[in-house]
Amino acid sequence: MRGDAPFWRSYGPMLASLVLIGGAVIYVTAWGMARQDPRPFLFPLKDGSFIVAHGGGIGILNHHSHHPAQRHALDITAVDAIGFRAFGLLPGDPARYAIFGKVVVSPCTGVVSAVVDGLPDLPPPTADRGNPAGNHVVLACDGLLVELAHLRMDSVVVQAGQQVSAGALIGQVGNSGNSTEPHLHVHAVDARSGAAVQMSFDGAVPVRNALFER
Structure with missing residues (x-):
């Protein structure tokens, strides 16, 4: 007489289907929210293959989503x-990451509202939590404030008040501030x-995972 089938044989396909359906619902929800x-x-x-590591309206896609x-x-x-994002497995030299030193340009026409430069590019995964944005530029564009953060030390070429x-060239991607590996952080807020x-x-x-070829 045959015994009961193992749990995974009886319920495995159903559980796998639920996981797939749940993932699809989460993705579609995030797609709509975005x-x-x-x-x-x-x-x-400019000049590279770029991937969104964090982006979207929910936490599973974007670790910034909890911050209003x-x-x-x-x-x-x-x-x-x-x-590959880097040459080697989690290298400690920021220059070994594909994005380090890539050119950053202004995403909009406006006025430079604030500039911070001169902070060091740290070896991953070291992070400077005391200066979260690191070297960064804030642009005032058509009622918005747009921040470009974690720029390379001494790469910023604009000044506060500049049109x-x-x-237009802003600087280069670095690994300054609260960053565990080189990347560009960008966000926009309503100025009021x-x-x-x-x-x-x-x-x-x-x-998350959107690809931009430039």
């Missing part, structure tokens, strides 16, 4: 020709209310 009246911007990086002003923030990394056009503003590039609102 497309509520976004503001268009120029993509702020950064709910729609993006952390952007890059990959090399064979798809900039979309596409401080509320987070959704951003779109090339007509689409990016979420």
Whole structure:
């Protein structure tokens, strides 16, 4: 007489289906949340293959989502020709990451509101929690404040009060501030209310794992 089938044989397919359905629901929900009246911007990086490491309206896709002003923030990394973010396994030299030193340009036309430069690029995964944004630039563009953070030390070429056009050189990607590996952090807020503003590039609102070729 045959005994009862093992649990995984009886219920495994059903559980796998539930996991897949749950994942699809989460993704569709995030997709919808990320497309509520976004503001268009120029993509702020040049000359590379860039991937959104964090982005989207819910925590599973974006570790910034719990912060009201950064709910729609993006952390952007890059990959090399064979798809790796870095040369080696979690290297401690920031220069071994594909995005380190990549050119950062203004995503909008406006005025430079604030500039911080001169903070060191730290060896991953060291982070400077006392200076969360590290070297950064804040732009005032059409009623918004747009922050570009974790820039490379001494790479910023703009000054507070300077007029900039979309596409103007800002600096380079670094690993300054509260950053465990080189990446560009960008977020926008309403200048009056401080509320987070959704951003779109090339007509689409990016979420985690979105790819941009430049």
